[in-house]
Amino acid sequence: MAPVDIALVHYPVLNKNKDIIGSAITNLDIHDIARAGRTFGIRSFYIVTPYHDQQQMAEEIVGHWRSGYGASYNEDRKEALAIVRICDSLQTLYAQTAAEREKTNILVTSAQSVIGVKTWPYPMVREKIKQKECFLILFGTAWGLADEVFAGVDGMLPPIQGDGDYNHLAVRSAVSIVLDRLLSGCG
Amino acid sequence: MAPVDIALVHYPVLNKNKDIIGSAITNLDIHDIARAGRTFGIRSFYIVTPYHDQQQMAEEIVGHWRSGYGASYNEDRKEALAIVRICDSLQTLYAQTAAEREKTNILVTSAQSVIGVKTWPYPMVREKIKQKECFLILFGTAWGLADEVFAGVDGMLPPIQGDGDYNHLAVRSAVSIVLDRLLSGCG
Numbered sequence: 001m002a003p004v005d006i007a008l009v010h011y012p013v014l015n016k017n018k019d020i021i022g023s024a025i026t027n028l029d030i031h032d033i034a035r036a037g038r039t040f041g042i043r044s045f046y047i048v049t050p051y052h053d054q055q056q057m058a059e060e061i062v063g064h065w066r067s068g069y070g071a072s073y074n075e076d077r078k079e080a081l082a083i084v085r086i087c088d089s090l091q092t093l094y095a096q097t098a099a100e101r102e103k104t105n106i107l108v109t110s111a112q113s114v115i116g117v118k119t120w121p122y123p124m125v126r127e128k129i130k131q132k133e134c135f136l137i138l139f140g141t142a143w144g145l146a147d148e149v150f151a152g153v154d155g156m157l158p159p160i161q162g163d164g165d166y167n168h169l170a171v172r173s174a175v176s177i178v179l180d181r182l183l184s185g186c187g
Numbered sequence: 188m189a190p191v192d193i194a195l196v197h198y199p200v201l202n203k204n205k206d207i208i209g210s211a212i213t214n215l216d217i218h219d220i221a222r223a224g225r226t227f228g229i230r231s232f233y234i235v236t237p238y239h240d241q242q243q244m245a246e247e248i249v250g251h252w253r254s255g256y257g258a259s260y261n262e263d264r265k266e267a268l269a270i271v272r273i274c275d276s277l278q279t280l281y282a283q284t285a286a287e288r289e290k291t292n293i294l295v296t297s298a299q300s301v302i303g304v305k306t307w308p309y310p311m312v313r314e315k316i317k318q319k320e321c322f323l324i325l326f327g328t329a330w331g332l333a334d335e336v337f338a339g340v341d342g343m344l345p346p347i348q349g350d351g352d353y354n355h356l357a358v359r360s361a362v363s364i365v366l367d368r369l370l371s372g373c374g
Contacts, residue, residue: 002350028359036360038355039353039355039356080355161371162226162227162228162370162372163188163370166267170223176359176360176363181367184349
């Protein structure tokens with residue numbers, strides 16, 4: 001198992017007008033990201049939301065596949081969803097990480113470079129993971145993580161660049177690509 | 188623009204019991220794959236389904252974002268969905284590709300290696316794309332492409348390997364990773 005945790009953050013994130021909001025949980029985010037996380041051998045996939053009804057919905061979805069009918073229908077999915085953990089805030093997540101893990105580098109992701117935040121190139125992070133350094137990587141939903149999140153972290157991964165200046169990837173795609181870059185075998 | 192087309196195949200694919208079926212179109216497949224395709228600068232993203240009602244549904248989804256309300260609400264999404272084309276069969280797709288494109292290498296993807304199908308390593312395909320060779324890359328839905336699809340192609344891309352033998356990625360994740368491996372900038 002790789003010494004890597006990831007978190008999908010639903011608050012604080014931005015809406016289209018750059019206001020700070022809390023976003024709704026998307027069922028397919030949970031499934032796709034858990035499957036990618038399990039494929040690349042990460043430890044935990046945290047879903048961060050402050051809303052009780054959203055936490056409960058996430059618990060129900062995960063429960064269905066972990067121990068409900070879904071668990072016998074599709075064992076591969078059960079195995080993927082075993083890595084999911086639900087968390088009420090980044091503060092709680094940081095406290096939990098400090099309590100449970102060894103010293104952890106916290107990195108954010110963004111579709112754009114952010115002035116004042118140190119960039120950690122993928123090959124460097126990949127090498128540190130091989131050396132057993134711990135990482136927690138944050139992904140934003142909606143229009144991306146709010147500025148305040150960038151202040152409390154160790155650095156950021158470079159934005160994923162494609163062909164030109166269009167980089168409006170789904171967060172499901174971004175997580176998959178980041179995990180592949182950091183953790184893939186030689187496939 | 189890269190000389191690459193991709194196709195998301197809904198028939199012929201396998202179900203959980205390895206029977207040949209036609210699968211249903213998933214809204215988020217269209218969005219996520221179009222966004223990844225546009226990000227990495229491919230030419231077309233074909234959705235292959237023989238069912239008229241499914242073709243119509245795909246047309247309606249794409250139409251909403253290309254020229255309906257969605258087009259003014261989210262211009263980035265409009266741009267992504269501009270690369271989507273709907274096609275009734277692989278035979279039609281191959282005929283269309285032969286008519287419209289230069290000589291094209293057709294590659295399949297699979298979560299497992301397939302005996303008798305030549306593997307084209309990612310760095311080799313990446314280099315050929317740089318040399319302007321054309322590619323059409325097929326992705327299966329449900330439990331993967333039916334065997335018959337493998338017979339009519341030039342080769343396959345290696346399965347995406349993560350940490351161990353678990354590789355049950357969502358097709359949305361697999362497409363994102365494959366395009367990143369073949370077409371990413373230096374991000």
